[in-house]
Amino acid sequence: MIRRPLLSLLTALAFLIMLGPVVILLGVAFTAGSTLTFPPEGLSLRWFAAALDYQPFISSLGTSLVVAALSTVLALALGVPATLALQRGLIPGRGVVENLFATPIIVPELVLGLALFQQLMVGLQITALATLVIGHTVLLLPYAVRVVGASLALSDPRLEEAARGLGAGPLRTFFQVTLPVMRPGIISAAILAFITSLNNVPLSLLLTGPGVSTLPVEMLNYVQSSYDPVVAAVSVLLLAASVAVALVTERLVGFNKVFGR
Amino acid sequence: MTPVVQLESVSRAFGRSRDAVAAVSDLDLAVPRGKFTTLLGPSGCGKTTTLRMIAGFVQPTSGRILLEGADATKTPPEKRNIGMVFQSYALFPHMTIIDNVAFGLRARGLAKTEVTARAGEALELVGLSALAGRKPGALSGGQQQRVALARAVAIRPSVLLLDEPLSNLDARLRVQMRAELRRVQRETGLTAILVTHDQDEALELSDHMVILNKGRLEQEGAPRDVFPRPASRFVADFLGYENFPVLPGHGPVAIRPEHVRLLSSGEPEDAGVTLEATVTNVTYQGSHCVVEVNANGLGDGTRLLCAHPGEAPRPGEAVRVLLPAAHLVTLGEDAEAAR
Numbered sequence: 001m002i003r004r005p006l007l008s009l010l011t012a013l014a015f016l017i018m019l020g021p022v023v024i025l026l027g028v029a030f031t032a033g034s035t036l037t038f039p040p041e042g043l044s045l046r047w048f049a050a051a052l053d054y055q056p057f058i059s060s061l062g063t064s065l066v067v068a069a070l071s072t073v074l075a076l077a078l079g080v081p082a083t084l085a086l087q088r089g090l091i092p093g094r095g096v097v098e099n100l101f102a103t104p105i106i107v108p109e110l111v112l113g114l115a116l117f118q119q120l121m122v123g124l125q126i127t128a129l130a131t132l133v134i135g136h137t138v139l140l141l142p143y144a145v146r147v148v149g150a151s152l153a154l155s156d157p158r159l160e161e162a163a164r165g166l167g168a169g170p171l172r173t174f175f176q177v178t179l180p181v182m183r184p185g186i187i188s189a190a191i192l193a194f195i196t197s198l199n200n201v202p203l204s205l206l207l208t209g210p211g212v213s214t215l216p217v218e219m220l221n222y223v224q225s226s227y228d229p230v231v232a233a234v235s236v237l238l239l240a241a242s243v244a245v246a247l248v249t250e251r252l253v254g255f256n257k258v259f260g261r
Numbered sequence: 262m263t264p265v266v267q268l269e270s271v272s273r274a275f276g277r278s279r280d281a282v283a284a285v286s287d288l289d290l291a292v293p294r295g296k297f298t299t300l301l302g303p304s305g306c307g308k309t310t311t312l313r314m315i316a317g318f319v320q321p322t323s324g325r326i327l328l329e330g331a332d333a334t335k336t337p338p339e340k341r342n343i344g345m346v347f348q349s350y351a352l353f354p355h356m357t358i359i360d361n362v363a364f365g366l367r368a369r370g371l372a373k374t375e376v377t378a379r380a381g382e383a384l385e386l387v388g389l390s391a392l393a394g395r396k397p398g399a400l401s402g403g404q405q406q407r408v409a410l411a412r413a414v415a416i417r418p419s420v421l422l423l424d425e426p427l428s429n430l431d432a433r434l435r436v437q438m439r440a441e442l443r444r445v446q447r448e449t450g451l452t453a454i455l456v457t458h459d460q461d462e463a464l465e466l467s468d469h470m471v472i473l474n475k476g477r478l479e480q481e482g483a484p485r486d487v488f489p490r491p492a493s494r495f496v497a498d499f500l501g502y503e504n505f506p507v508l509p510g511h512g513p514v515a516i517r518p519e520h521v522r523l524l525s526s527g528e529p530e531d532a533g534v535t536l537e538a539t540v541t542n543v544t545y546q547g548s549h550c551v552v553e554v555n556a557n558g559l560g561d562g563t564r565l566l567c568a569h570p571g572e573a574p575r576p577g578e579a580v581r582v583l584l585p586a587a588h589l590v591t592l593g594e595d596a597e598a599a600r
Contacts, residue, residue, distance in 0.1 A: 166365030
């Protein structure tokens with residue numbers, strides 16, 4: 001029973017555009033043939049085995065995870081206090097400061113990458129790994145500020161006053177009231193930031209050095225020289241990892257549970 | 262006996278110095294111990310700012326605030342021993358009800374057994390012991406506000422501050438919660454200050470009411486003294502006096518519609534002012550009619566409203582209207598105009 005044919009059609013189209021490439025990717029990854037073709041020629045796991053055997057993928061995955069973890073932690077460490085100040089403090093020119101935190105989204109990543117490359121790697125001789133972490137932190141900061149800010153904006157600003165009135169000092173108020181209230185926001189910001197970092201190409205492309213490369217960059221390199229389904233297999237593994245992270249967090253913290261509903 | 266809370270010419274302005282707006286101007290106040298005091302006024306009259314200054318969330322621009330006789334102007338909120346109840350309840354969403362109520366006791370570093378005993382006692386006072394293990398999100402608005410009240414009372418504050426605590430509740434619940442507030446205040450013997458814009462709430466609850474207008478004190482006293490004798494046009498208007506005629510020989514007066522009487526022909530006149538008038542409009546209200554008349558002797562446009570219980574006259578009819586002397590209130594100037 002379709003009551004709105006046009007709306008249904010558009011919805012179906014949207015799903016097709018979103019999920020179609022994923023379906024194709026899945027097919028290609030499990031192919032038994034040796035080219036990137038769809039539909040797959042038979043089923044096998046040989047390309048997954050090949051991917052796990054390819055040393056550059058394994059070592060760059062290590063780099064990617066380290067960079068994603070460190071830059072997520074750093075972006076939150078900088079972003080959470082900034083958000084608190086923006087939302088609860090009295091900051092002159094609040095709107096301007098808030099918009100400044102969005103600039104890394106607006107500035108093309110290649111520009112940011114080039115600037116960091118020149119200033120940090122060439123100018124200050126900082127290692128590729130450290131520069132990657134710094135670059136990704138800059139990239140993730142807007143997400144941290146926005147997502148944590150949104151959760152804080154939804155909570156009652158009187159909560160802190162209630163705690164203070166009941167005799168809790170500023171520190172106790174922060175750790176027992178403000179921080180727990182922000183927890184769902186911090187967790188979703190962390191997931192979003194981690195996945196964003198893990199998938200980033202443009203910034204990483206300019207900040208990788210000899211022997212230090214992230215997985216997406218390494219995948220790009222691979223595609224440029226070879227034309228086999230190994231890359232599809234790696235993509236499926238990345239996809240599976242991302243979905244797993246999202247599902248596990250949802251189960252562990254279940255945002256609804258945090259609010260006690 | 263020292264008042265629990267004293268304000269000495271307290272002012273508070275918001276905004277930058279040049280275009281600052283005074284929320285509270287030169288306010289003197291003494292809050293009597295063990296009594297229920299209300300700060301009453303329309304929005305923007307400075308009542309909430311006053312309460313927040315007493316709590317310590319807002320600093321006065323000038324003046325002093327004394328708690329228990331000691332200067333507390335600069336004391337941070339957590340050292341003031343106040344129990345505050347907010348309009349939005351402000352329960353901690355991640356804690357159970359009992360942990361909410363125990364929060365202030367734990368912050369005071371009390372022994373575990375005492376925390377449990379006093380939190381349980383406070384929750385029992387508002388009749389919600391059965392919900393101790395729930396989270397606030399699982400409770401109705403009325404229940405949440407009772408938890409907030411228990412949380413504030415549990416710390417045995419020297420003053421209970423209530424910031425429009427009933428405004429978010431529906432009309433029926435609001436009336437129930439009024440009685441609940443009054444009962445809890447009586448049983449605990451706490452000094453309470455309630456901020457409200459609802460005159461019925463103030464009349465029902467207060468031992469002492471303070472009416473504010475544009476940051477200044479208009480009138481204060483017991484409801485029984487203030488209600489029949491408003492000192493200014495502002496207070497009269499706010500308390501539901503709707504007629505403000507200027508009578509020859511009396512000057513400006515105020516009288517409530519339910520006290521204006523329509524005289525039937527031949528009825529003897531009581532003491533008061535009798536006016537010849539023409540009916541201009543009649544509105545049916547169930548238990549009575551509101552009859553709008555234009556008084557002939559008072560110049561154009563002196564409109565009077567009269568709540569008339571009997572059969573209403575028709576528009577255009579000539580009537581005689583009696584303003585009984587016992588109900589005529591002679592008005593002084595508004596506090597602001599007097600300056």
